[in-house]
Amino acid sequence: xxxxxxxxxxxxxxxxxxxxxxxxxxxxxxxxxxxxxxxxxxxxxxxxxxxxxxxxxxxxxxxxxxxxxxxxxxxxxxxxxxxxxxxxxxxxxxxxxxxxxxxxxxxxxxxxxxxxxxxxxxxxxxxxxxxxxxxxxxxxxxxxxxxxxxxxxxxxxxxxxxxxxxxxxxxxxxxxxxxxxxxxxxxxxxxxxxxxxxxxxxxxxxxxxxxxxxxxxxxxxxxxxxxxxxxxxxxxxxxxxxxxxxxxxxxxxxxxxxxxxxxxxxxxxxxxxxxxxxxxxxxxxxxxxxxxxxxxxxxxxxxxxxxxxxxxxxxxxxxxxxxxxxxxxxxxxxxxxxxxxxxxxxxxxxxxxxxxxxxxxxxxxxxxxxxxxxxxxxxxxxxxxxxxxxxxxxxxxxxxxxxxxxxxxxxxxxxxxxxxxxxxxxxxxxxxxxxxxxxxxxxxxxxxxxxxxxxxxxxxxxxxxxxxxxxxxxxxxxxxxxxxxxxxxxxxxxxxxxxxxxxxxxxxxxxxxxxxxxxxxxxxxxxxxxxxxxxxxxxxxxxxxxxxxxxxxxxxxxxxxxxxxxxxxxxxxxxxxxxxxxxxxxxxxxxxxxxxxxxxxxxxxxxxxxxxxxxxxxxxxxxxxxxxxxxxxxxxxxxxxxxxxxxxxxxxxxxxxxxxxxxxxxxxxxxxxxxxxxxxxxxxxxxxxxxxxxxxxxxxxxxxxxxxxxxxxxxxxxxxxxxxxxxxxxxxxxxxxxxxxxxxxxxxxxxxxxxxxxxxxxxxxxxxxxxxxxxxxxxxxxxxxxxxxxxxxxxxxxxxxxxxxxxxxxxxxxxxxxxxxxxxxxxxxxxxxxxxxx
Amino acid sequence: xxxxxxxxxxxxxxxxxxxxxxxxxxxxxxxxxxxxxxxxxxxxxxxxxxxxxxxxxxxxxxxxxxxxxxxxxxxxxxxxxxxxxxxxxxxxxxxxxxxxxxxxxxxxxxxxxxxxxxxxxxxxxxxxxx
Numbered sequence: 001x002x003x004x005x006x007x008x009x010x011x012x013x014x015x016x017x018x019x020x021x022x023x024x025x026x027x028x029x030x031x032x033x034x035x036x037x038x039x040x041x042x043x044x045x046x047x048x049x050x051x052x053x054x055x056x057x058x059x060x061x062x063x064x065x066x067x068x069x070x071x072x073x074x075x076x077x078x079x080x081x082x083x084x085x086x087x088x089x090x091x092x093x094x095x096x097x098x099x100x101x102x103x104x105x106x107x108x109x110x111x112x113x114x115x116x117x118x119x120x121x122x123x124x125x126x127x128x129x130x131x132x133x134x135x136x137x138x139x140x141x142x143x144x145x146x147x148x149x150x151x152x153x154x155x156x157x158x159x160x161x162x163x164x165x166x167x168x169x170x171x172x173x174x175x176x177x178x179x180x181x182x183x184x185x186x187x188x189x190x191x192x193x194x195x196x197x198x199x200x201x202x203x204x205x206x207x208x209x210x211x212x213x214x215x216x217x218x219x220x221x222x223x224x225x226x227x228x229x230x231x232x233x234x235x236x237x238x239x240x241x242x243x244x245x246x247x248x249x250x251x252x253x254x255x256x257x258x259x260x261x262x263x264x265x266x267x268x269x270x271x272x273x274x275x276x277x278x279x280x281x282x283x284x285x286x287x288x289x290x291x292x293x294x295x296x297x298x299x300x301x302x303x304x305x306x307x308x309x310x311x312x313x314x315x316x317x318x319x320x321x322x323x324x325x326x327x328x329x330x331x332x333x334x335x336x337x338x339x340x341x342x343x344x345x346x347x348x349x350x351x352x353x354x355x356x357x358x359x360x361x362x363x364x365x366x367x368x369x370x371x372x373x374x375x376x377x378x379x380x381x382x383x384x385x386x387x388x389x390x391x392x393x394x395x396x397x398x399x400x401x402x403x404x405x406x407x408x409x410x411x412x413x414x415x416x417x418x419x420x421x422x423x424x425x426x427x428x429x430x431x432x433x434x435x436x437x438x439x440x441x442x443x444x445x446x447x448x449x450x451x452x453x454x455x456x457x458x459x460x461x462x463x464x465x466x467x468x469x470x471x472x473x474x475x476x477x478x479x480x481x482x483x484x485x486x487x488x489x490x491x492x493x494x495x496x497x498x499x500x501x502x503x504x505x506x507x508x509x510x511x512x513x514x515x516x517x518x519x520x521x522x523x524x525x526x527x528x529x530x531x532x533x534x535x536x537x538x539x540x541x542x543x544x545x546x547x548x549x550x551x552x553x554x555x556x557x558x559x560x561x562x563x564x565x566x567x568x569x570x571x572x573x574x575x576x577x578x579x580x581x582x583x584x585x586x587x588x589x590x591x592x593x594x595x596x597x598x599x600x601x602x603x604x605x606x607x608x609x610x611x612x613x614x615x616x617x618x619x620x621x622x623x624x625x626x627x628x629x630x631x632x633x634x635x636x637x638x639x640x641x642x643x644x645x646x647x648x649x650x651x652x653x654x655x656x657x658x659x660x661x662x663x664x665x666x667x668x669x670x671x672x673x674x675x676x677x678x679x680x681x682x683x684x685x686x687x688x689x690x691x692x693x694x695x696x697x698x699x700x701x702x703x704x705x706x707x708x709x710x711x712x713x714x715x716x717x718x719x720x721x722x723x724x725x726x727x728x729x730x731x732x733x734x735x736x737x738x739x740x741x742x743x744x745x746x747x748x749x750x751x752x753x754x755x756x757x758x759x760x761x762x763x764x765x766x767x768x769x770x771x772x773x774x775x776x777x778x779x780x781x782x783x784x785x786x787x788x789x790x791x792x793x794x795x796x797x798x799x800x801x802x803x804x805x806x807x808x809x810x811x812x813x814x815x816x817x818x819x820x821x822x823x824x825x826x827x828x829x830x831x832x833x834x835x836x837x838x
Numbered sequence: 839x840x841x842x843x844x845x846x847x848x849x850x851x852x853x854x855x856x857x858x859x860x861x862x863x864x865x866x867x868x869x870x871x872x873x874x875x876x877x878x879x880x881x882x883x884x885x886x887x888x889x890x891x892x893x894x895x896x897x898x899x900x901x902x903x904x905x906x907x908x909x910x911x912x913x914x915x916x917x918x919x920x921x922x923x924x925x926x927x928x929x930x931x932x933x934x935x936x937x938x939x940x941x942x943x944x945x946x947x948x949x950x951x952x953x954x955x956x957x958x959x960x961x962x963x964x965x966x967x968x
Binding site for chain 2: 197198200201202203292293294296297300301304305307308320321322323325326328329330332333336337534536537538572573574575576577578687688
């Protein structure tokens with residue numbers, strides 16, 4: 001008989017043995033099949049730092065080239081590749097992924113969970129990121145790298161750069177964006193559903209609040225870029241003239257789509273780093289965070305306002321003055337929530353008794369540096385000032401103050417802080433102080449003079465400059481500063497990587513922190529937490545009596561793994577009441593295989609090897625189906641299990657209580673945002689051009705479009721009916737309904753293709769037919785994909801892997817169909833209805 | 839068992855969506871101002887026309903936005919004042935969680951009002967389409 005309140009030593013050891021067996025990391029070559037957050041998060045972090053160092057070396061090449069006037073260290077063409085890769089790698093392969101990496105590594109511990117809900121998705125995201133990143137970075141060694149700047153403006157990247165570089169950027173980075181969306185799904189569901197019992201929404205670690213906001217921002221920021229990537233790649237590949245003014249296109253559309261992504265992106269990289277600060281400050285101030293609610297306000301408020309700033313990157317494009325003023329106003333307003341959180345941090349430091357340490361030093365460096373960048377940000381948010389400073393080195397100085405102060409310094413602070421939690425060993429204080437001084441001095445010497453060189457007129461992205469124009473000394477100083485900065489990073493890197501076999505393990509919770517991640521043992525155990533705690537305070541280690549002991553003794557939830565399966569608790573969103581025990585995926589090579597084939601699809605497509613790309617896409621699809629079939633919505637061997645004492649929880653729930661339902665909902669929000677971006681493009685063209693609707697749709701085309709829409713709506717309704725019939729266990733009728741819905745979906749998709757083929761709309765002739773093709777193909781693709789999902793549900797029921805009670809598959813597919821039906825209706829209303837109104 | 843509260847603070851009556859209501863109103867106001875102005879200038883009046891009708895329209899949008907944010911503020915304030923004796927939002931009780939969500943809603947309303955005001959000030963100061 002188990003006694004969770006006071007387990008015997010023998011029972012405790014047996015429980016730990018079983019937990020260890022369930023969570024042990026595979027050995028040998030099978031190590032790479034591991035999906036646990038501690039391994040995947042570590043690989044992710046190391047890879048992100050690898051890319052960071054690569055981009056750092058590129059930055060040094062830039063500074064060597066610019067150290068003296070008329071330098072020929074790099075040719076103009078190589079320089080273009082180097083600065084484009086520096087920006088792209090830093091933003092896409094370091095700044096965003098490092099937040100995902102750190103969150104995957106640390107968040108389960110912060111939430112007192114065993115892992116995030118979809119470990120294989122994290123693993124898939126990581127492998128996609130690594131493959132895509134290596135592909136993009138590798139291009140520079142073959143003189144084939146992109147060279148249009150990190151924002152790839154057409155017509156530069158369409159008419160003037162015909163090499164493969166822009167395709168590598170578009171396809172390689174689109175592939176990586178999949179990893180970001182996967183991480184967003186994982187992290188949002190993690191924060192909402194994987195919290196420990198009792199951790200109400202007013203008690204969650206501030207890090208989790210920030211990650212929730214940033215995850216949501218990714219859902220709405222990345223899809224516009226994906227939509228833009230699709231349009232730009234279609235123009236480069238098939239000559240569809242989305243950005244060609246001679247055929248009705250408009251290069252400004254790319255700028256809109258890029259910056260609708262690009263400005264929130266700045267906050268997507270800033271907020272998670274500030275989240276680290278929010279975890280570090282209370283620990284070293286030895287007091288609770290002042291103004292918890294105000295920081296939540298700041299995180300949520302910044303998340304929203306950051307979407308109203310994108311045009312401040314486009315102030316010089318000739319938009320009407322009043323339009324610019326709206327964005328200038330929002331750019332000023334965003335300083336308010338940003339300032340609020342800084343005041344909360346300062347108030348906490350003042351209220352507490354600060355202990356001197358390397359992490360808090362880097363935190364203070366980050367805050368001070370970011371404030372300088374923030375103030376120059378307020379300056380460039382003013383339209384008249386921006387007219388003067390746009391595309392000068394002032395902007396380069398500003399953005400580096402923001403990104404290094406708001407991201408790099410807090411991340412280094414976070415690494416010093418969390419290193420002992422992950423490795424069990426402390427980093428060196430001496431080396432930490434040394435690297436701090438080199439970094440802070442080197443950084444300011446490098447980037448402060450750029451403000452002045454910009455104000456006296458030095459444009460950004462020039463590969464050299466003439467002597468005597470006033471730029472000589474300032475650039476030399478910047479280059480010397482870059483050398484000092486590099487020494488600082490070298491010291492930090494040495495400390496990070498040096499062998500530590502003889503160094504003793506750090507004590508557990510060496511900083512005496514109060515949040516649940518510091519329950520981790522030193523060295524850490526693969527299971528995360530010994531038992532999933534009941535949390536009643538924001539700093540439970542400080543405030544809950546016997547908290548650590550109770551966790552270690554297994555007195556809380558899931559102290560055992562009787563079936564030797566990996567499990568974590570899923571709880572309600574607001575009050576974190578346990579709802580069910582979620583069986584997590586075991587190690588598998590399927591995510592790696594799927595990522596390899598998906599990567600192959602993108603890589604072969606870049607080089608126009610269409611057959612190879614198609615074969616890879618087929619294998620990728622098959623691998624993902626195999627992964628879903630064998631690893632998701634598995635019917636448990638028993639309906640429920642004991643989770644604590646006599647308290648039991650089900651092993652399977654469907655609908656809005658299940659994590660899968662939330663994952664589908666979140667994914668479809670992102671998908672729908674990409675669709676909305678295409679619709680935005682349609683109306684943007686209409687607004688910007690007098691003759692956008694250049695040809696009328698034939699009666700036959702309209703009829704086929706409406707027929708396709710009807711098929712889509714019928715498929716949606718019959719899916720909902722099938723869901724009901726499945727619940728009632730009326731098998732035959734279920735099979736009829738779901739088969740009928742699949743036929744409708746696939747017919748709808750086919751009708752779209754027929755309508756387009758017979759339409760006489762030539763997508764290369766003008767932007768109007770091109771955008772009609774893209775939007776209707778998007779709808780057709782969603783109908784086809786919905787059809788495949790319906791066939792999957794049919795097969796699951798036939799294979800008895802889905803029943804009336806265990807019905808996650810049909811529940812989630814129904815949710816998909818709500819969005820697909822909405823997409824279908826909006827597509828047809830826009831394409832068939834709007835021309836008659838316009 | 840985790841206590842989920844009773845009456846208005848019961849978990850079933852809570853939602854995080856309320857937090858997003860005021861910033862959503864700001865976003866709606868912002869997009870409406872941007873889109874209406876763009877259509878007015880590019881499709882209706884042209885770049886040399888008077889901006890007065892647009893300025894009045896933006897005034898109308900702003901009034902509606904303020905009313906909307908005011909309603910959300912009222913809901914947030916009721917939640918915050920659940921139990922006037924206690925004001926804490928830090929403890930492990932459904933009432934504290936309820937007050938926390940109310941207080942955070944109020945703060946977001948204040949930020950949204952300021953941001954909406956900033957947007958509408960553009961229509962006060964900018965008098966031409968250039």
